[in-house]
Amino acid sequence: MGNVWWLVVRVRTFAFMKLVVRVKLLPTPEQAAALEATLHACNEAATWVADVAFEAKAMKPLDLRKHTYQQIKTRWQLGAQAAQHTIKKTCDAYTTLRANLRNGNYGKPGSTRYEKAAGKPIGFRPDAAQPYDDRMLSWQHEQRTVSIWTASGRMKHVAFTGEAEQLVTVAEHRQGESDLLCRRGQWYLLVTCEIAEAEPDVHPVGFVGVDLGIVNIATTSTGTRHSGRRINRTRERDRKLRAKLQKKNTKSAKRRAKKHAGKEARRARDINHKISKCIVAEAGGTSHAL
Template identity: 45%
Template sequence: MKRIVVVKLAPTPEQYEALKATLELCNAGANAVAQLAHTATDRRPFALQKQVYAHLKASGLSAQPAIRVIKKVADAYAARQANLTNGNYGPPGSKRYAKVVGKAIVFRKDAGQPFDDRCLSWRIDSSTVSIWTTAGRLRRLGFVCAPWQLKLLTARKGESDLIFRDGQFYLHATIDTDTPPPLIPADDLTGWLGVDLGIVNLAVTTTDDPTDLDARWSGGAVTARRKRNQTLRSALQRVATKSAKRKLKTRRRKETRYATDINHQLSKTLVAQAQRTGQGIAVEDLSGIRDRVRLAKAQRQQLHSWAFAQLRDQITYKAQAAGVPVQVVNPRNTSKTCHRCGHCNPASRPSQALFRCRGCGWSGHADHNAALNIAALGHHSYRAAQSTAPKAATPLILQRHSGEWVAAPPVVR
């Protein structure tokens, strides 16, 4: 189980200048490598190293930082190519696609830089690090973090990224720990807590009272606060005075911190509830939802700015740490299917909140109905994964039949 621990560095003025100069030199070298890689046919790290290693060494970088710079550029081009292949920049031949392909990747002068264990070593007992810089090795560079973060750092593995943000330096350390086995065996589960994610209601579970869902993690208060923030940002941008720009600078990332805090509160509550009731958690996978759905103009900003993937990841790692089984399921048709009879019809949802089945006539809150479907999917997916049946040649796909979720027949091609 991988996590990222963020610690804040506490450098002296001399150390601060050394760290800043190090980032600027590393990113200047990265831009030089990126220009060469833009026209190169082979962008693998070793191929680039043959051409630019001597130049990076001559610019003042030591051997291992130069290798990290080359790897950073190679990874950036690999990520860009993956986005191009997946169509995230439009189809080949489009203006946006051509614009991305025609420009070399550029790194900010204070962009983050990865350091491996040869360039950066941790002293957990004294809360210090030793890091390579252009001014030499800084051996007693202090950092501050919470006690639980300090405990996690003992399991640190791999690279650590030096990040400069809002005038402060941070280290992002990768923590790789073994996923603990579920504390609740499959046979002892009392059920599954289905979680339906949304905009009007951030999260609706199977245990929520359908008659009082507006009071449970309602998106109304969140939306109202975010609209106030957006209105204030727009007003300050229109004024464009020096004081207004200072105000905008102090409010930067405020929206991101707010969304992250809400997601932490929500995920912590859901995991505690599942742990208390002896249930597993079934949560829907909303990856790619921005490309799949079409919404009214008023809701697009809400959909595109809320961190659904972050919430799912927080639920997953917190549940794993607590020993609660988690299943991430495909949410397809869970909002259109009746949890009682299995009838699937888009017309069964005449409004956002109401679900009225066209098959059996059952009616109730639409999000609660979707949560019940997600819980059933999580149960069957978990059972299928725990079974000792021979491995299937294709992934298991579930469908509704006579009110039950069953395995769909194989597709004959």
């Protein structure tokens, strides 16, 4: 038997739902070079800020700003907004680290893994995501271009694309910051959207139990089963392919393995997402929901 979870579907008291939409940028080679230089500068600055925060034990935005703000602007030639976001990004990273340490995600205090995580400053990859607000990023939806701040100045007419439905969502519901991200040579903006939700007209009176397992990924207390046969078959096929490519160890095999990396996780996440939607829909359409 797997772990048992109880699904609770209830009338929401809030009026908005947050979504993150990934919009693909289509920069020219010159634009891509400017974006790359910008991410590298921001993340190099963030790594330095993290070192200062660790040494000075100043991990709140206001305290850390006193130690680093002017140096970021002078040394890396970042604008005021970029410098502020770099400091905030570092503070958020330390907040996440402390939460993981507190929740035991790095093992018990005193363990090798715990001490390794807690005993050194945080570092940022050169292409780690960087937040952008409306002062640094503007959208021209009809032209499907953005104007975006870079370390070498404002860059206009950067093309973007995406599914029509997603682009409509961005145009109508975008709120707050967007994150610039480079993944395997592709450029994206992760856009936060807030969508108003209609209040559901349901009057729940009970619960739906969900048993999580391996043979059956999920089985509800109403008798519905969601089989894990498909995902287990694909996992086995992926495992054999990885072993084959690792054994071959040629340039082409490494290139294929890199291209294939993450595919298994994305497939599993997609299947789990679809199953969870089915369970929520089932619960929401019966008198068992609460």
